[in-house]
Structure formats: structure tokens, C-alpha cells
Amino acid sequence: MFRNNYDNDSVTFSPQGRIFQVEYAQEAVKQGSVVVGIVSKTHAVLAALKRNAEELSSYQKKIIPIDTHYGVALAGLASDARVLSNFMKQQSLASRLTYDRPIGLAEITNRIGDRAQSNTQSYGKRPYGVGLLIAGVDATGPHLFEFQPSGVTQEMLACGIGARSQMARTYLERNLDEFAGSSREDLVKHALRALKESLSQDKELTVDNTSVGVSGVSEEFVLYEGHELTGWLDATFENKEETTAEGGESMEVDS
Amino acid sequence: MASVFHPGPPSGTPKYSFAQQPNTASEGARQHSFYPYTDNGGSTLGIAGADFTIIAGDTRSTSGYSINTRYCPKVFRIGGPESRIALSVVGFAADGDALKERLDTILKMYKYQHGKTMSVAACAQRLSHILYGKRFFPYYVHAILGGLDEEGKGAVYSYDPVGSYEREQCRAGGAAASLIMPFLDNQVNYKNQCIPGRGTGHELRQRVQEPLPRKDVEQLVEDAFSSAVERHIEVGDGLQMIIITSKGIEEIYKPLKKD
């Protein structure tokens, strides 16, 4: 029977130049429930679909506020995300303590990128099994960064990761032009719609399974959960028919 | 001319034209002569009410007879925007700042790890441990911590530099503590105040202490400081008050005499 000899550790390349352990870690991200992030000129928004393992259990946390100016959304192993977010919290506090400066988003993303990379290059370690979206506002404005288990990080205008996130990304690509000029409210609505796209047929976005994080220029990162979301969910999906109609039209134009 | 009065130096040793003999290097290892503390003056004050707490401090910073600056706050909100805790530190300002930042970080980490803000009672005990942790190289400060307790009542905790602490109704700290504290004893806890018209001697009854309304406490704080300014050179310039209520935290600045 075929057995892959190159996937026992993350320090051995396959003859094709692949590192299987890293690729497997990336699969773990795809198992996580979907999260999306969008930036405008003034705001950065995260939206996440929370999952509960069973009816009786609570929902898994998907958005973690790190510092007053940013937070992260995770897809994949939540425990790995906690390790990373603890590190980010420490680094953020250290930056404020030693320089009286909120850490830059590019900087903090780079630091977790470096950490993740070192896990892929030493024997006996395993890559992080989690993808992150880092969103917030720093001295240079609103930003959204994507982090992958391989250590790859990149700045995004809009992004979705996790299970069935391709649908969300398709929505984001279609509406990309609108994001930059969007208001705070519109940006949240876009994020929720993108999230909705990734849901399977029988599922709905509810106050229980949705998380939204918003930060803006001179506006701190705030996590919205539960009843705080009622307004947005109603406003976004009330005009459901309208949007699907619009969507339908543009689909026709496209084809 | 000085040499006339100078006793002749012993022969064979270097001659000095000055009255003072040279200090010679002592044998063996030299002692550290660096003293790591200084006193930056100023005074602080905390009063607990029924449903609020006021922590106040002047804003002058001194070294010796010099005024470093007229605005150097020593009362701080700590633990991030949701927290309802204020800390005042008076004494050696660098230690005060370091202490404030340590407690602030601890409160923020607590919020991050537990998803809720720390209670004042917990924070008060933690502060005591931090101070005692440096028992043999203390933070040279008199700290006063204020907030609202679990029942929503005003809480003031005061500390010595090595962590002994106690919850109190009110406390003054710093340079003018000895001037302000007796005033507070009398006006907040009604010490030496008797119920009028009950006769003399054994008939006398101590006036019963009851929580003061906020307006009265604010006035007391202002009076305490404007009086301290008159009698203590290290107190003055500005009065900073942090008022904690269940609705949030207010900050008030009022000028004091700058002389």
C-alpha cells in the first residue's frame, strides 16, 4: 500500500518540493468555521460564524480582542490560536510599556509570522493549525492581515478563511470596489452577507452563532456578540430579497 | 594668606595650600554611594462615599526646593476603558510610575484572560503582593487605591511602601498627609464631634458617621488641598480629582496656587 514517506515531520521536503506537514496544517484551517474581514478607508471589520460542538455545548470563541486598537478572528485549532493571541497580547502590552506606542499591525503580524515559520523548520515541532485574520487601526490607518500556518502573512483588502470560505471570498471579490468608500454600517453588512454566503442551505446567521468585531480611526476595537447583533442581522437580511435580486442581476450581467 | 594660619604639613607628604586635608582612598572594595531614591513631594487623598469614590492629588513635582513641573499627575485610571479603578501614588515618582504600569498591565491581562474586569478587593490584594514582592528594595511610594466594591459602595484602600494595606473610609498620603488627615478624621469620620445638647462628661456622645454626599466630598477635597497648599511648599499648582461612580469615571482638574 502507498505510504507517504515525506510527511512525518516538517523539516523534510518531498521530492516535489513540498512540506506535507505544513499543508496538512493548512487543511486544519479549512476545517474551522468561516471568518471574514474587510477594510475601508476608515474601518476594519471582522465577522465570524461560531460553531458549537453539540447542541448542549457553548459556542467556540472566534474573535479575540487583543489590544484596544485591534483584534483577531481565527479559523482552525482554537487552542493554537490562544497561544498565538497570548503572544500577541504580550507583545502589544510590551510595545505600549516601552515606547508608549500601540503596536503596528504589520509589525505584530510579522512577529507571529516569524514564530510560525520557526515551527516549520525545526525537528519535533509542529506548525500551528490555525489561520488568523488580524484587523484594526494603527498609526497608518485601518489594516487587515491574513496569517497562515506556514508563516505566510499578507495584507488584504478583504479576506475569508475557514470552511466553505470560497463562497465568502467570491462575494468579497464581487463587491470589492465598494469596500474602500463604505461606511461603518455598510462594512459590517458586507461582512455579514459574505459570511452568509458560506453557510450551508439549512443554516442561518443568528445572534447565537455570529460574532462581529469593529474598529475604526479614533474608535477602539469592539467585539459585538449576542443581542448587540440583532440590529445588524435584521438590517442586513431584511432586505434579503433586494440583495438577491441585485445579485441576480449582476450575475446575468457577468454571464 | 591662608598659609599663614595653616599648620605646617608633615614633611615628606604632598603639600596643600588649602585648609582641608585630602581624603585618601580607603583600603579594599569601595562602597556604593548611589542612592536610588528621591522624594518628588506632592500629596494625595482618597475618600469613599456611599456609591462613589474620589481619589485626588496635586500635580506639582518637586526635587528639593525646585519645581520640576506644575503638571505631573499622580492619580491614574488603571486597567483599560472598562475598568472602574483608580490608583494614586505619591513619594518617589519613578517608582510610582513603575508601580502604576505594573498594576495596569496586570488588570489588562486579567480582563483578557477572564473576560471581565478585576474587582477592587482583588486588585487591592494584588497591589499588596506587588509591593511586598519588593520588600527588600521597596517601591518608595504611598499608594491609595479606589473603586467600587461588589455591592457598589465606594472603596478606598491605602498602603505603606512594603504592602501593608487596609480598607478605609478616607486616607491622605504624601507630603501633606499629616496636615490633611486630621481634617479628614474630623470632617469625614466626625472624630471629636459630639452630638450637641446632650450635656457634658459621660453624657457626651460621638456624632455618628454616615456617608457624605458627593458634592460635600468634592468640597472637602478642595478645601483640604487649598489649605495644604498654604502650609506645605511641596504641594500646589493643580488639583486632579478622579471620581468613580457606577456610571463611569470622571476626571476634574482645578488650579491651585502656584507659589
Add this chain to the structure above:
Amino acid sequence: MDCHPEVWGRPRYEIYGDYDHSHLHTSGPMQHTQQPIVTGTSVIAVKFKDGVVIAADNLASYGSLARFTDVKRLRKFNSQSVIGFGGDVSDMQYLDRTLGSLDTNENYSNSDQPLHARNLHTYLSKVMYARRSKFDPLWNAILVAGLDGEDMPFLASVDLLGTKFSSPTLATGFGAHLAVPILRRTVPDEEAVQQTTKDQAVELVKESMKVLFYRDARSLDNYSIAVITKESGVELKENEKLENQSWAFADQIRGYGTQVN
């Protein structure tokens, strides 16, 4: 040894006697700084509506000996901050190297937000406080002048104990006694800062440097002066000469000029 900067660095031969070789002993416990050796005197600075002016003379004294007469005690950090050092010169040079590597690291990292004066002051205060807590202080009094994150004038000080404070006018060492009263007369508070122009501020600082030269024995009439504004960045002049000196006031003072006794 006390920590008042004005009495630092005076190992006068007649008081302290022969050079003390005991610190050259290689055995025994590890030695830390116990007194400053080669020292710079006052640094003075004042805020005005668009920025900050800072000045320090070019002298490094060895006790009462005017040892080095061309030592630059103002250091430009970037286009929005200047640091002025009083106290021990070797500790200043150590901090200069530290700041150099800080700047290098900062430029290598991809953060596109440069350290402004407030960040720099916070950093320096941590360095100073950490060293005093190790009983191994950097024997300096430092002023950080420049612009903060909002491009507003920023001026703050930190000393060998890690004590930090900010004010519209600041001076270290002798300047705290001699220059601050003069500076405060014109710029007593933040309100006055808004009414002070660059020219007024520069004139004020030059006048104060003159008074310091008159009355501080360990000072020099060669000095450095820097103006930091948003428009022009850092304008640093390192070889200024005190102008319009008048020693007329010394006429009646015994011990000056030809009349020695």
C-alpha cells in the same frame, strides 16, 4: 553622593586628594558607576507654538578642569526629535550607541510609523529606571525635545533615577536654578506656548545660555542649539558662539578681572 546634578562631577583635587586607584583593583565585587567623571553641565529647552528649542554648551569638564571644549551634547535622533544630555559624558556616548542601534532596528522593521519624541522619551525612561534599579545608573539628566504623534511640540526630561516629567520649559543641572526662572517668565504654561513664536523662543534660549555662562563656572560660550518644527524638521547648529556678552555686572565683584583680592 547626592543626585542633584549641579553638584555632580567635582572631584576637586584639594578635597578628594590623590587620584583614587581603588577602582582599578580587579579583585573584589563588581564595580558600578559611583560618580560621574567627565561631565556636561546644563541642557535647557523651551516649547513654542510650532515646536521646541533646545540648547547645551559644548564643554565636557573633568571636575573643575575644562577638559574637552568641543563635545556635542545635543543628538538628533530623527527628523522630529533631539536629545540633550547633561551629566556623565561616557554614559551619554553609551546611550548614543544604544539609540543608534534602536534607530537601526526600527528602520529594518517594517513598521512605517517612526519613533517620535514621546516614544523615545518613554524608551529612555525605561532604560534609565532599569539601570537605577540594578544599582548601576547611567549618570545623566536628559531632555527629549521634538514632536509627538500628533505633531504637537513635545518636551520632557528623565534623569539617572528614572524620574520623568514634562513641562513647557525644562532645564537640567544648574539650568534648573538659573535658566528655568527666566524661561518661565515668558512661557509659564501651555497657553503661553501657543503665543510664543520660534524667534522669541530662540532669543529666550540664547539669553538663558548667556546667563548660564556668566554664573556657571563649568560652562562655555560655545554651544549647540536645535530647533524642531514640523515644517523644517530638525535645525541643529553645533558651533554657536554666545553673542553680546556684557561683563559690566562683574565690575563691582571682588575676585573678577584685575582686582584679585
